[in-house]
Amino acid sequence: MAGTTLSEDNFVEQELCSQLDEVSDEVFGFGDDLELNQFDGLPYSSRYYKLLKERKTLPxxxxxxxxxxxxxxxxxxxxxxxxxxxxxxxxxxxxxxxxxxxxxxxxxxxxxxxxxxxxxxxxxxxxxxxxxxxxxxxxxxxxxxxxxxxxxxxxxxxxxxxxxxxxxxxxxxxxxxxxxxxxxxxxxxxxxxxxxxxxxxxxxxxxxxxxxxxxxxxxxxxxxxxxxxxxxLEALHPSEVVHSNSSHKECFYSALRLVLEIHRTKEAGDIALFLASEQEVGFACSILCKEGSKLSVELGELVPVILCPGHAGTYMSPTEEQPRRRRVFLSCSQSEDMFWPVDTVNFVIDTGVEKRYVYNPRVRANSEEVRSISRCQSDIRKQLTGSTGKCFCLYPGENQLPGEIPPKILESNITPTVLFLKRMEVAGLGQCDFIDRPDPEGLMQALEELDYLAALDDDGNLSEIGIIMSEFPLDPQMAKALLASCEFDCVSEVLTIAAMLAAPSCFLEPPVGMATEAVQCHMKLQHPEGDHFTLINIYNAFKRSQKEPYFSLERWCQDYFLCCAALQTADAIRSELSDILRRIELPISEPAFGTKTNTLNIKRALLAGFFMQIARDVDGSGNYFMLTNKHVAQIHPLSSYGPKSHQLGLPEWVLYHEYTLSENNCIRTVSQISPEVFIQMAPQYFFYNLPPSESKDILQHILDNVGSGNCKKKPKSQQPITSETKKDCGESQSSDRCVLQ
The missing domain is CATH 3.40.50.300 (P-loop containing nucleotide triphosphate hydrolases)
Structure with missing residues (x-):
């Protein structure tokens, strides 16, 4: 009797387990036809099938x-x-x-x-x-x-x-x-x-x-x-396109007025506005924020959203709690593909122009050019709305636009590219089948610059110095300066300069009416030796504020009108550069910022890489004559020596990081140097190939007085010098300057 009861109990238990398994399969999808993910071997989730359904609707x-x-x-x-x-x-x-x-x-x-x-x-x-x-x-x-x-x-x-x-x-x-x-x-x-x-x-x-x-x-x-x-792939249904004719100066404000007009119609949908540059995007954001606050509450909230490479990842999907919100996505060139997650755009306003920086190898400078976008960009922008959307093109038509986006390799400084290709030759991959070959003049200038930097040997191949330079994700000039800092015991400081210049600018555009306050805050961090040293000051102050307990880093940056994200990026870049130095077993000296010897050594290291970027104030009023191209430029207004800063006097000789051709030609990131240190650090075969000028005569006079072995006997002739001359000049100076030269 007892055995029969136990058998019945087991049967009931088995039945209950079977029923539970069926319920489990029904609820969780664990049945006999279970489908496993081929990549991780786990069962697919319900979300996978939901997304798969959406994927199958894509063209x-x-x-x-x-x-x-x-x-x-x-x-x-x-x-x-x-x-x-x-x-x-x-x-x-x-x-x-x-x-x-x-x-x-x-x-x-x-x-x-x-x-x-x-x-x-x-x-x-x-x-x-x-x-x-x-x-x-x-x-x-x-x-x-x-x-x-x-x-x-x-x-x-x-x-x-x-x-x-x-x-x-x-x-x-x-x-x-x-x-x-x-x-x-x-x-x-x-x-x-x-x-x-x-x-x-x-x-x-x-x-x-x-x-x-x-x-x-x-x-x-x-x-x-x-x-x-x-x-x-099959094109999406085109939206309604409306063309108008506006000049570049007019189309910016015309586009903003159009945004407000669309908002007043109360038609549903977000707006995508394409402007010429990120600077215009920032300006438009400020204007729309100001004008949007004046609009009637009945129209709903107008929210500008910057969608540019430097401000990516903010899509702000609309929620049920905020149905009366219209977003205006402010964008520019190279940002069209960032709209793939945004499905709410019903209006596109395209100004049809973009600002591009084109490098001129003859003067080693970038020039700002505002020009028409390509038909390719125009077509992409029109596809951002659905079939019921509208695209307002503030230009006459596509026929006047160039067909393709111009290749950057024809408009950029290709010195870093040539250094990379020389490195690939070392790695056994020497052929690069360019779709558009670089300009021969730019190529010759790049090879000449690498030769000046001692990155090439006598056969035109990468030297040992060149191989080490190619390890750094920096421009060749900055990479050379960083290597030179190892010889001059100022690695810590030059690391900071390299990182700050590689990161986005840390200076924020002050709000309207606070320009004077911003200048005063920046002056507290200025260094009397120039902008490169000011960047070290800013970074060091940023790192000190990180260590203070109960202190908001964002608030500190806000108080000094500095960009916290840019400084954090610089910090990360500096760590990466430090890791590379350790990996290739180069010495990293202890920080010594502020001492006289350290200041001189930083200038020597910078000149080891940037001796081609020297200028002299020819009349004492800030008209700087550049020795390599005989152009004259002003110091950028945001510099330590700019017109808004009266704390520092104008130096006669300066090293600059960047020269831009624009309405007001300017040099940026400027620091004071002495001509004697320049003569010591610059390769002599570079110096003797400089075009004739009063500034060069002054340097020649200093060189003749100081004396430099065989080199001081060279004539002032500007004829190209032979390889023997290069060798003689280099050997005579080797004891006086960085051995990496």
């Missing part, structure tokens, strides 16, 4: 099977489409599936972006869509920040990060597929990648390369690469 999904077939049969594929087509999120995922099917025999997947925040945002979105954790199966690498692991199979990174990775892995052997996104933007790094990958593909036939671009540049790629597969 790119229609070519999925065609793309997978092309990827299997070809090494190089071009895909053209607009911002909202989904190519930046879906194509890398499909490449990851392909590499998984190959069991990662040839490596993982990397996808490049031109903007830091874009790489982060896309990685977060794709990790969500793939139902994996960010930093594990999907990760990202941007300057100063990496979120990856050994499990990462798909990595988003900026184009410059992948380029530097090629220095240690020239054939990209870690990757089975490389996706180059936003190729139409024509950044220097993207063009370099496209040029080098052609050689890499020859040496690695198993590597897959996919290029994502807008239509006009895709056609140019087809001409360059020949018979390769090209998938063109």
């Amino acid at each position: 790119v999904w229609k070519v999925r099977s065609e793309f997978m077939k092309a990827l299997d049969e070809n090494q190089f594929i071009i895909i053209s489409g607009t911002v909202k087509s989904g190519k930046s999120t879906q194509i890398p995922q499909w490449c990851a599936e392909f590499c998984l099917a190959e069991q990662y025999r040839h490596g993982m997947v990397v996808c490049t972006q031109i903007l830091r925040q874009q790489a982060v945002d896309l990685a977060l979105r794709v990790a969500d869509e793939m139902d994996v954790n960010i930093g594990h199966e999907v990760g990202y690498s941007i300057p100063l920040e990496t979120c990856c692991s050994s499990d990462t199979v798909l990595r988003y990174c900026t184009d410059d990060v992948l380029l530097r990775e090629m220095m240690s892995d020239p054939l990209l052997e870690h990757y089975g597929a490389v996706v180059i996104d936003q190729a139409h933007e024509r950044t220097v790094s993207t063009d370099l990648l496209l040029g080098l990958l052609r050689e890499v593909m020859l040496q690695r036939p198993e590597l897959k390369v996919v290029v994502l671009s807008a239509q006009p540049f895709s056609n140019k790629l087809l001409l360059h690469y020949g018979n390769v597969p090209h998938l063109s």
Whole structure:
């Protein structure tokens, strides 16, 4: 009897367990037809299926099977489409599936972006869509920040990060597929990648390369690469387009008036406003904040949102609690792709102009040019609204616009590019098949500058100094100055200068009516020796404020009209540069800022890299004559020696970091030097090739009086000197200046 009862109890228990299992399967989806994630082996979540449904509505999904077939049969594929087509999120995922099917025999997947925040945002979105954790199966690498692991199979990174990775892995052997996104933007790094990958593909036939671009540049790629597969994604329904004719000076205020007019109509939808530059974006934000506060409450809140590379990641999705809010996304060039997560834009206002900085190798200066955008940019902007949206183009029509975005490699200082390519020759990858070859004059100037910096040997290859310089993510001149600081025991200070100049400007634009107060605050941190030393003062004060308990770092920066984010970036850059110095076993001296010897040594180190950027006040009134190009410029108003600062007198001889050609030619980041130290640090073959001038005669007189071995006997003739002369001059000075020269 007892045995029968026990058997019945077991039967009831088994029945209950069976029923619970069925309920569990129903609630949690753990049934016999359980589908596991192929990347981490875990069951898919309900969110995965929800996002999958959304993904299948994207234009790119229609070519999925065609793309997978092309990827299997070809090494190089071009895909053209607009911002909202989904190519930046879906194509890398499909490449990851392909590499998984190959069991990662040839490596993982990397996808490049031109903007830091874009790489982060896309990685977060794709990790969500793939139902994996960010930093594990999907990760990202941007300057100063990496979120990856050994499990990462798909990595988003900026184009410059992948380029530097090629220095240690020239054939990209870690990757089975490389996706180059936003190729139409024509950044220097993207063009370099496209040029080098052609050689890499020859040496690695198993590597897959996919290029994502807008239509006009895709056609140019087809001409360059020949018979390769090209998938063109279906364009979104065009919005209503209205053209008008306004000059550049008029279109800024016309655009702001149009924003207010749209807001008064009470039509639903956010506004995207494209202006010429980030400076205009900041100015427009202030005006709209002021004008928006005057509008009737019945119209709802008008909220300006800056959507530029330096202010990325703020999308502020509307919530049910704030239905009467209209956002105005203020943007400029290179920001069109940042609108991919924003689905609420119903109005686009396009001024049709952009401010670009074009480098002039003859005078070693950037010039500001305001010019028309390309048809490529115009088409992308029109696609940001739905079929019911409106696009207001404040220019006559597309026919007057250039077809493509001009390649940056034709408008930039290519000295860093040449240094990188010389380094790639050392790594065994010497061929770069440029889509648009750099200007020969710019190339010659870059080689000449690297020669002056002792980065090249007699055969034109990288010298030992050049190899070390290429290790730093800095301009060659600053890299040389940092190396020289190791000889002059001022590494700590030059590290700070290099980091502060590599980071965005730490000076904030003061609010209206507070310019005088801002100048007074900045004067408290000024250093009598000049701007480079002032940057050290600011950084040191920033670090001291970090150590004080119960002290708000943001509040300190706000009180001094300084940008906290820029100073934090400088701090991170400084740490990275310090790590590189330790890795290549270069000495880092103890800080000695403030001593007389340290001040002189900092100037020597800076002159070791920036001897080509010297100017002299020719009349005592601030008209600075530049020795290398015989131009005259004023010191920038925000400098320690600027017109708003009367604390410091104007020095006769200065070293400057940057020269810009504009309405008022100006030199920025200026510090006082002595001509004697300049003569000591500058290579003699550079000095004797300077164009004749009164300033050069003064230097020659000093040189003749001081005496410098064989070099003092050289005539004042400006004829090019021979290699023997270079050698004699260099040897005669080696004991007097940094041995790295």
